[in-house]
Amino acid sequence: MIRFPYTLQRWNSATEEWQTVSRCNARYDGKARFIESPNGKAIEYTYEVIMPANVRPIEENEEVxxxxxxxxxxxxxxPDTPVGSTLEDSVSYPVQGYFKSGQRYEYTKLWL
Structure with a gap:
């Protein structure tokens, strides 16, 4: 079993290209779920993304x-859909919430 089988990329509007952020694992939840973010805001999400602890924060509403x-x-x-090279021709989700505990061995979480 691979802990982080996927690659997370975010859209860099300054360079107009996709930028690799980290390896990750993503869990899809067919029903939108709500959680309370660390700042107390209710977040509705469809995907929960888990990344290594050393990943830099990603801003809310960034496209990934x-x-x-x-x-x-x-x-x-x-099937057979090419991966788009621009934001318009790629399927992406905005970041709804981000959690980094600061603990050395805890995962970083992202909700889309």
Whole structure:
């Protein structure tokens, strides 16, 4: 079993390209769920993303996508769809919440 089988990328509006952030694991929840963020705000999410503890924070509302080991976007389940190189031709989700505990061995979490 691979702990972090996917690659998380975020859209960099300054360079107009996708930037690799980290390896990750993503759990899809078919029903939108609500959690309370560390700042007390209620977050409605569809994906929970788990990353290593050393990942830098990602701002809320940043667009992210997740690629599998074959380079396919996991959010786009259409067969033989090329991975887009721009924000407009890629299926992505905005970040709804981010949690980094500060503990050395705890995972970083992201909700989409």
């Amino acid at each position: 996508r997740i690629l599998d080991r074959h380079g396919k976007n996991i959010f786009d389940r259409r």
